[in-house]
Amino acid sequence: MLSLLKIRNLALVDELTWEPHAGFLGITGETGAGKSVIMGGISLALGERADKSLIRSGETQCSIEAVFQLADTAALNTALEESGVPPCEDGLLIIRRVVTATGNRQFINSCPVTLQLLKRIGAGLVDMHHPEEHRSLTSQERQLCLLDAFAENAPALAAYHAAYRAWREAQHAYRTLLESEMANERELDFLRHQVEEIESAAFTAEEVEGLEARWQRARNANRLRDTALPMAHLVDAEEASLLATLHQLVRSGRDLERLDATTTPWLESLASLIDTAEDLAANLRDYVETLECDPAELAALENRVSLLDNLKRKYGADFETITAHLETCRTRLDAIGNREARLEELQAAEEHCRAALLRAGSELSATRAAAAPRLEADFLTHACHLGFRQALFTAQLTPLPEPGPQGMEEVDFLFGPNPGEPQKALRLIASSGELARVMLALKSALARQDDTPLLIFDEIDANVGGEIARAVGMKMRELGREHQVIAITHFPQVAALADHHYLISKGQTPGGRTVSRLEEVDSAARIAELVRMLGTSGPTAEAHARELLRH
Numbered sequence: 001m002l003s004l005l006k007i008r009n010l011a012l013v014d015e016l017t018w019e020p021h022a023g024f025l026g027i028t029g030e031t032g033a034g035k036s037v038i039m040g041g042i043s044l045a046l047g048e049r050a051d052k053s054l055i056r057s058g059e060t061q062c063s064i065e066a067v068f069q070l071a072d073t074a075a076l077n078t079a080l081e082e083s084g085v086p087p088c089e090d091g092l093l094i095i096r097r098v099v100t101a102t103g104n105r106q107f108i109n110s111c112p113v114t115l116q117l118l119k120r121i122g123a124g125l126v127d128m129h130h131p132e133e134h135r136s137l138t139s140q141e142r143q144l145c146l147l148d149a150f151a152e153n154a155p156a157l158a159a160y161h162a163a164y165r166a167w168r169e170a171q172h173a174y175r176t177l178l179e180s181e182m183a184n185e186r187e188l189d190f191l192r193h194q195v196e197e198i199e200s201a202a203f204t205a206e207e208v209e210g211l212e213a214r215w216q217r218a219r220n221a222n223r224l225r226d227t228a229l230p231m232a233h234l235v236d237a238e239e240a241s242l243l244a245t246l247h248q249l250v251r252s253g254r255d256l257e258r259l260d261a262t263t264t265p266w267l268e269s270l271a272s273l274i275d276t277a278e279d280l281a282a283n284l285r286d287y288v289e290t291l292e293c294d295p296a297e298l299a300a301l302e303n304r305v306s307l308l309d310n311l312k313r314k315y316g317a318d319f320e321t322i323t324a325h326l327e328t329c330r331t332r333l334d335a336i337g338n339r340e341a342r343l344e345e346l347q348a349a350e351e352h353c354r355a356a357l358l359r360a361g362s363e364l365s366a367t368r369a370a371a372a373p374r375l376e377a378d379f380l381t382h383a384c385h386l387g388f389r390q391a392l393f394t395a396q397l398t399p400l401p402e403p404g405p406q407g408m409e410e411v412d413f414l415f416g417p418n419p420g421e422p423q424k425a426l427r428l429i430a431s432s433g434e435l436a437r438v439m440l441a442l443k444s445a446l447a448r449q450d451d452t453p454l455l456i457f458d459e460i461d462a463n464v465g466g467e468i469a470r471a472v473g474m475k476m477r478e479l480g481r482e483h484q485v486i487a488i489t490h491f492p493q494v495a496a497l498a499d500h501h502y503l504i505s506k507g508q509t510p511g512g513r514t515v516s517r518l519e520e521v522d523s524a525a526r527i528a529e530l531v532r533m534l535g536t537s538g539p540t541a542e543a544h545a546r547e548l549l550r551h
Helices: 035-045 074-082 115-123 131-138 140-151 154-179 181-201 205-219 221-235 242-259 261-267 269-290 295-315 319-337 339-385 432-445 466-479 523-534 539-550
Strands: 002-010 013-018 024-028 061-069 092-100 104-108 126-129 392-404 407-416 454-458 484-488 500-508 514-521
Touching: 002 035, 013 035, 013 514, 024 035, 024 466, 035 061, 035 092, 035 126, 035 454, 035 484, 074 115, 092 115, 104 115, 140 339, 140 407, 154 339, 181 295, 181 319, 205 295, 221 242, 221 269, 242 261, 242 269, 261 269, 295 319, 319 339, 339 392, 339 407, 339 432, 339 466, 432 466, 466 484, 500 523, 514 523, 523 539
Parallel strands: 024 484, 024 500, 126 454, 454 484
Antiparallel strands: 002 013, 002 061, 061 092, 092 104, 392 407, 500 514
């Protein structure tokens, strides 16, 4: 229940502290006294978007603090801890909202939170009903939620939601692959071309390693031969060659050794020079023999180099990159090439998920079909108390052609308030007074299943007569046994039924400013307020007020 509400500088309220009781609470007051401000403060505490125009004139900010005393906070604490908010202590949930001209701040259990989190938490704390809100009953989605709440089929509904998500994911995967077949065909042709182009080139790492050098030597063979052949002649020719000169040096050296033995150590290198020159001469002759310029071989090398350059331009800067690209293409080809098998696999998965969905849907449908007659009977019992003594009500279930997000059927609440007239869908009922009573009958039927701690009814008794207003008040009093119920009303018949009666009134501060005040009225003050609401005065009106309270 709401155990404390503090409002500062909101519209006409300068400072208000309210500690509401449990049960059925009635709030009354003259038009414009500020009843809507109280409801506005609660709405702001629950995460409704705020406007700076709400700030009391002359002030820089307004604030709202709401404290809820909750019997079971296990699920709430889990949601709070997942968002990094401290859990409730001793069952107390503390909400604070500050609205300024430049922005808003909100806190749960003294921890700053986002507006989205506040709104999500607030949705489970209060169920607020306005005259215009009754039209939500005409939504078939809302009606299905009400039927599910009455059926208490949360496990079956959760199982269906999980099966539906799995089926949609499997369906999407299958259709995506199916619709991409044409694109895959084009991709297949392109991949095959790339693989064929690289594979037909048949390059190996060994060939590529020296290909450029072999091609450069082949195309420059004549120049290389013209350079190397004279070198060979200089080293080893019949006359004036390097070897001839070295041999002459060796002979002269031997003469020196015979005449002077001290020359031996440094003349020994002459022999090694001859060996080196002979090796050089042999290498030059062998090299010249390899420089035979075969035009066919040169053309072949030029073709290979050109082909490799072409592959580098298309697929990579070097042979390793080209090879990696080839493997990528082969892998992709294999994946696309197996698409038929993959399509069959995905289709089987989709059919399997659909079968599971149909089973879950059948179980969910059974809970709804079983609950619908019970909801109809409970509704009619409460509707009878609200003046619909011979009404008809049907929760009509219609199978859907395909499973939907919320099940395999839709529901339409049909209502016939008058005997002899056919039932019509609620969306076709124009009377807001009738819709208000229908909503209250449904709320009463769902009182046991609804775990929302606070129900607020803001003038839902508008557009109904005095006798019906009393019946509406009786229903809200009954709901007050299961929930904390706050009703803003202009009917004395409703206010007299409240367990606690609060009066909101306008007054003036010593400075002459208008303010709203909220106080509980009892005994003579309550009688006086009921007399005011009756719109008359005198002993008769007072007696009528006392009679309303007595009953």
